Amino acid sequence: MAFANGTATFVLFCLLLLCGFGGARDPFACDPNNATTANFPFCKVSMPVSDRVKDLLGRLTLQEKIRLLVNNAAAVPRLGIKGYEWWSEALHGVSNVGPGTKFGGAFPGATSFPQVITTAASFNATLWEAIGRTKHQATCIVIKQFDNRRRIKNLKVKFGTYLVAQVVSDEARAMYNGGAGGLTYWSPNVNIFRDPRWGRGQETPGEDPVLAGTYAASYVKGLQGNDGDRLKVAACCKHFTAYDLDNWNGVDRFHFNAKVSKQDIKDTFNVPFKMCVKEGHVASVMCSYNQVNGVPTCADPNLLRKTVRGQWKLNGYIVSDCDSVGVYYNTQHYTSTPEEAAADAIKAGLDLDCGPFLAQHSEDAVKSGLLKEADVNSALANTLTVQMRLGMYDGEPSAQPFGNLGPKDVCTPSHQELALEAARQGIVLLKNRGPSLPLSHRRHRTVAVIGPNSNVTVTMIGNYAGVACGYTSPLQGIGNYAKTIHQMGCADVACADDKLFGAAIEAARQADATVLVMGLDQSIEAEFKDRTGLFLPGRQQDLVSKVSMASKGPTVLVLMSGGAIDVSFAKNDPRIAAIVWAGYPGQAGGAAIADVLYGTTNPEGKLPMTWYPQDYVSNLPMTDMAMRSSPKRNYPGRTYRFYEGPVVYPFGYGLSYTNFVEIIAGAPKVVAVPLDGRHHSGNTTVSGKGIKVNHAKCNKLSVGLQVDVKNTGSKDGTHTMLVFSTPPAGSWAPRKQLVAFTKVHVPARSQQRVGLNIHVCKFLSVVDRSGIRRIPIGVHDLHVGNVRHSVSLQASTLGVIKS
Numbered sequence: 001m002a003f004a005n006g007t008a009t010f011v012l013f014c015l016l017l018l019c020g021f022g023g024a025r026d027p028f029a030c031d032p033n034n035a036t037t038a039n040f041p042f043c044k045v046s047m048p049v050s051d052r053v054k055d056l057l058g059r060l061t062l063q064e065k066i067r068l069l070v071n072n073a074a075a076v077p078r079l080g081i082k083g084y085e086w087w088s089e090a091l092h093g094v095s096n097v098g099p100g101t102k103f104g105g106a107f108p109g110a111t112s113f114p115q116v117i118t119t120a121a122s123f124n125a126t127l128w129e130a131i132g133r134t135k136h137q138a139t140c141i142v143i144k145q146f147d148n149r150r151r152i153k154n155l156k157v158k159f160g161t162y163l164v165a166q167v168v169s170d171e172a173r174a175m176y177n178g179g180a181g182g183l184t185y186w187s188p189n190v191n192i193f194r195d196p197r198w199g200r201g202q203e204t205p206g207e208d209p210v211l212a213g214t215y216a217a218s219y220v221k222g223l224q225g226n227d228g229d230r231l232k233v234a235a236c237c238k239h240f241t242a243y244d245l246d247n248w249n250g251v252d253r254f255h256f257n258a259k260v261s262k263q264d265i266k267d268t269f270n271v272p273f274k275m276c277v278k279e280g281h282v283a284s285v286m287c288s289y290n291q292v293n294g295v296p297t298c299a300d301p302n303l304l305r306k307t308v309r310g311q312w313k314l315n316g317y318i319v320s321d322c323d324s325v326g327v328y329y330n331t332q333h334y335t336s337t338p339e340e341a342a343a344d345a346i347k348a349g350l351d352l353d354c355g356p357f358l359a360q361h362s363e364d365a366v367k368s369g370l371l372k373e374a375d376v377n378s379a380l381a382n383t384l385t386v387q388m389r390l391g392m393y394d395g396e397p398s399a400q401p402f403g404n405l406g407p408k409d410v411c412t413p414s415h416q417e418l419a420l421e422a423a424r425q426g427i428v429l430l431k432n433r434g435p436s437l438p439l440s441h442r443r444h445r446t447v448a449v450i451g452p453n454s455n456v457t458v459t460m461i462g463n464y465a466g467v468a469c470g471y472t473s474p475l476q477g478i479g480n481y482a483k484t485i486h487q488m489g490c491a492d493v494a495c496a497d498d499k500l501f502g503a504a505i506e507a508a509r510q511a512d513a514t515v516l517v518m519g520l521d522q523s524i525e526a527e528f529k530d531r532t533g534l535f536l537p538g539r540q541q542d543l544v545s546k547v548s549m550a551s552k553g554p555t556v557l558v559l560m561s562g563g564a565i566d567v568s569f570a571k572n573d574p575r576i577a578a579i580v581w582a583g584y585p586g587q588a589g590g591a592a593i594a595d596v597l598y599g600t601t602n603p604e605g606k607l608p609m610t611w612y613p614q615d616y617v618s619n620l621p622m623t624d625m626a627m628r629s630s631p632k633r634n635y636p637g638r639t640y641r642f643y644e645g646p647v648v649y650p651f652g653y654g655l656s657y658t659n660f661v662e663i664i665a666g667a668p669k670v671v672a673v674p675l676d677g678r679h680h681s682g683n684t685t686v687s688g689k690g691i692k693v694n695h696a697k698c699n700k701l702s703v704g705l706q707v708d709v710k711n712t713g714s715k716d717g718t719h720t721m722l723v724f725s726t727p728p729a730g731s732w733a734p735r736k737q738l739v740a741f742t743k744v745h746v747p748a749r750s751q752q753r754v755g756l757n758i759h760v761c762k763f764l765s766v767v768d769r770s771g772i773r774r775i776p777i778g779v780h781d782l783h784v785g786n787v788r789h790s791v792s793l794q795a796s797t798l799g800v801i802k803s
Contacts, residue, residue: 025178025179025397026082027395027396027397028084028387028393028397029080029081029392029393030042030080030395031080031395032396036080037079038080040055040056040059040079042059043393045394053381053385053388054381057380060380064076065373065376065377065380066358066359066362067359068380069346069351069376069379069380070354070355070357071086071322071354072084072086072087084387084392085098085182086100086184086319087099087100087182087184087354088101088182088183089186090172090223090235091188091189091203091464091465092113092114092116092119092131092462093110093111093113093168093171093461093465093586094111094168095187095464095465095466096465096467097464097465097466098186101175101180101466102180103180104180106180106406106407107174107178107180107407107410109466109468109470110410110411110469111168111171111410111415111416111419111469112419112461112466112469112587113167113419113422113423113586114419114423114426114589115562115583115585116189116204116215117193117201117203117206117583117584118422118423118582118585118586119131120205120211121425121426121581121607121608122422122425122720123211123605123608123742125214126218128218128219128222129221129222131168131222131422132167132168132169132218132219132221132222167415168223169222169225169232169233170409170410171410172223173402173405174406174407175410176233176397177397177402177405178407183231183233184234184283184386185234185235185236186238186284186286186354187238187464188220188238189204189238189464190215190237190238190272190276191204191238191269192212192269193207193244193608194244194625194627194638194639195245195530195620195638196534196563196609196610196611196612196616196617197248197530197531197532197534197563197622198244198525198530199526199527199530200244200463201244201525201563201609202462202562202583202584203463205272205608207609207610207638207639207640208651208737209269209271209272210737210738210739211608211738211741212271212272213272213273213279214275214741216275216276216282217275217279217280218280219280220235220281221280221281223235224281224282229315229389230390230391230401231283231389232401232402233390234284234389234390236284236319237273237276237280237284237286238285238286238288238321239288239289239321240270240286240297240303240308241269241270241287241292242260242269242290242297242625243297245290245530246528248530248532248623249621249622249623251623253290254331256290256623257290257292258293258625259625261771262769263628263732263768264627265771266773267627267734267767268641273285273308274312277308278313282314283315283316283389284316285308285314285316285318286320286354287303287320287324288321288324289327295334296324296327296332298320298325298328298345298350299334299341299348299350300348301349303348305348305349309349316385317382317383317386318350319352319353320353320354321354323354325342325345325355326341326355326356326357328341329357338360339368340370341361342357342370343370345358346358346365346371347371347375350379351379351382351383352379352383411470416469416587416588419587419588420588420591423585423588423589423591424596425604425718426582426585427580427582427585427592427593427601428605428606428653429580429603429605430571430579430607430649430653430655431576431577431578431579431655432578432655433576433577433578434554434577435578436556436578437556437580437597437657438598438657439482439554439556439597439598441598444513444554445483445512446482446483446484446485446510446511446512447478447483447484447515448485448486448487448504448507448514448547449486449515450486450488450504450514450516451490451516451517451540451558452489452492452518453474453518453519453558453560454486454488455473455474455476455486455488456521456560457471458471459522459560460473460560460585460586460587460589460590462522462562463522468586468587469587471587471588471590472590474517474589476591477589477590477592478515478594480591481598482513485507485510486507487500487504488504489503489543489547490543492521493518493520493523495536495538495539495540495543496538497539498543501542501546504547505547505550508551508552509551510552511551512552513551513553513554513555514552514553514554515597516544516558517560517593518536518540518543518557518560519560519565520537520560520562520563531563533614533617534563534564534613534616534617541569544557544569544576545573548575551575554577555575555578556577556578556597557580558580558582558593559580559581559582560582560585561583562584564609564610565611566612566614567579567611567648568613571648580593581607602657602658602716602718603654603655603656604654604718604719605654606652606653606720606722607651607652608651609651610647610649610651611648611649611653612647612648613646613647613648626638627639629644640652640736641735641736641737642735644735656719657713658711658713658714658716658717658748660713661712661785662709662710662721662787663710664705664707664784665706665707665708666705667705667706667782667789669792670794671703671760671792671793672795672796673760673777674696674701674796675696675797690766690775690776690777692774693765693773693774693775694773696761698759698760701759702759702760703758703791704758705755705784706754706755707721708751708754709721709744709746709751709753709754710750711746711749711750711751712749713749714748715748716746716747716748717745718744718746719744719746721741721742721785722738723739723740723741723758723782723783724738724739724783725739725780725782726780727766727776728778728779730766730776733766733776734766737766739764742754758782764776764793776793777793777794777795778792778793779791780792780793
């Protein structure tokens with residue numbers, strides 16, 4: 001390349017190359033080249049953020065403040081502040097949902113990881129954080145667990161060539177720097193997957209509150225970084241709270257009043273949000289459309305101001321789901337006037353409105369005396385503080401941390417390899433008769449690949465996705481291992497007729513093995529689309545059965561879905577040799593599926609939700625929010641924690657190509673729970689129901705477990721170890737609950753010891769009917785696989801005693 005203007009042009013080229021892009025973003029505020037505004041106190045990085053925010057608020061007029069209360073916040077030109085779009089999404093990669101992110105030009109796509117329900121099935125908290133942030137140290141931890149696999153050794157070398165293995169937050173910052181995205185991402189969704197029909201269950205980490213909360217805290221830490229109070233991007237845990245119905249049987253989320261007991265709200269629905277705020281230190285919480293016990297969540301001071309900000313100490317802002325304030329005025333008719341609706345929201349603790357309502361009605365609410373300007377200031381202080389923690393008032397973006405990120409840091413090979421690894425870890429092997437999997441390169445040289453999801457791409461990334469870097473469909477993935485014969489069998493997942501069955505059946509007769517890729521997509525389950533039942537749609541089951549009858553070799557059923565499917569027919573059919581659940585496995589899903597089918601990857605995923613039979617939902621309204629079963633009203637209960645009836649596959653189920661045996665090598669039999677000195681075992685703190693958690697010395701109170709994990713098979717594998725607790729008997733306690741999980745790689749015919757500490761107050765406590773969290777006194781049974789260990793918790797005024 002020749003440089004016409006000599007040295008100066010060459011230097012400019014080098015600077016652009018180092019930055020990675022030429023269209024760098026101008027400063028959002030506090031432009032050092034603007035002499036009028038650069039010396040404002042709110043622009044001085046050396047000052048405390050609280051002082052800077054106070055100075056800025058003092059310079060804004062009421063009208064300017066009002067226009068900052070909404071997601072498309074207006075510019076304040078006289079103060080050198082540009083407009084800002086708060087709404088961006090990054091559920092499992094930077095998304096094009098919401099106006100804050102725009103793909104195209106220098107940013108044609110971004111890495112699209114598996115849908116959350118699939119990633120949750122890995123039960124790998126390190127992976128979740130790595131997807132969000134993947135600093136080099138975190139990546140090494142993820143890789144180290146699988147160091148004995150040849151392909152992961154290669155992956156470790158590849159990752160080792162990068163100082164930072166960038167993923168979602170790197171790509172988000174890169175797009176911000178290039179003027180293509182924001183810095184506030186309204187992700188993750190940490191609602192409980194309470195009912196298997198919920199269309200948005202795919203977005204969640206599953207049905208268990210501890211699993212969902214651990215995912216929330218891990219993913220948020222990954223997105224936001226670990227630079228003290230400074231934020232890489234600002235995450236948001238949503239939708240608070242008891243939101244898990246979109247549109248079922250004539251009831252939609254805009255009209256639904258979730259009637260929830262004090263026990264269930266604290267024991268189940270609020271747990272992930274509390275962990276997100278207190279452990280993940282999330283910068284935002286989003287309130288939901290629905291009412292809870294007659295009050296819209298975005299207008300409920302007990303939920304927002306008292307709980308999220310007061311008890312949990314949110315350091316950030318509270319935002320409405322989009323147009324929620326308008327919904328509770330116009331649709332739910334909660335207030336008489338729009339001004340009352342605006343005032344109720346802000347006084348309840350809402351800081352930002354996704355939608356125009358607060359910008360339209362808050363000024364009149366102030367003028368009419370329903371709202372004080374000080375209330376508006378309090379809301380803006382929370383949003384402006386987050387923007388300052390993001391560095392948006394620190395002047396030139398390229399001079400700040402992460403200012404060097406650009407197009408070169410999006411869709412990198414390391415990002416895409418991690419997306420593939422995340423899919424591998426989340427795939428769950430449900431059935432393996434014989435065993436028939438893994439397929440053999442020698443015996444299964446020709447594979448019939450059949451089904452409406454057999455050659456899909458966009459289906460694999462689920463909802464709230466962006467534009468993927470590229471795709472590997474199941475057909476392409478299997479084609480990397482064998483010659484394929486492809487037939488759809490059904491025109492789409494609705495599978496309305498059998499017109500394409502004949503060609504599919506003939507393909508199965510010709511091939512050495514048959515892989516049917518069936519299941520759901522966003523036409524069946526999605527936002528505002530709940531399912532009516534759990535069977536495969538249309539005539540899919542008929543296709544599976546007929547193909548399996550004709551197949552010359554083993555028949556493998558691969559399912560794509562977010563929610564559970566009743567595949568009892570396939571589970572019980574000896575002609576269907578294996579069943580694999582892939583969820584929505586992301587841009588590299590086809591490659592991951594093929595790696596599992598051919599044994600390059602030993603499956604390690606576990607179901608993050610119960611798979612129920614169709615009978616479970618036949619007479620069960622989605623609108624009934626009760627978690628606990630009730631024989632008196634013939635109510636079965638929700639999730640594995642409270643439901644004891646028949647299942648297709650239980651929560652936590654998943655097979656491997658090897659065999660693991662767990663042995664508890666060490667654990668205490670008695671643990672004394674010390675009281676805090678103001679309370680003693682003779683008062684109501686302890687009697688009857690157990691010790692109130694806030695009356696115990698909880699700091700380091702834990703039960704330590706040492707577990708030996710033996711791999712008795714012939715293949716190396718990674719064991720996903722789940723630990724459950726059954727509390728002492730009581731109608732207000734769960735039948736069992738997840739208290740710990742971890743992963744360990746164990747080479748064939750070897751053993752690894754795993755240490756776990758189970759925090760007594762957090763994980764062995766339960767919530768009574770009054771909504772009070774207590775530590776039940778008595779015997780707690782800990783379950784690790786097929787092994788049980790009993791631990792007796794006893795109240796003590798002497799301190800911690802373990803024996």
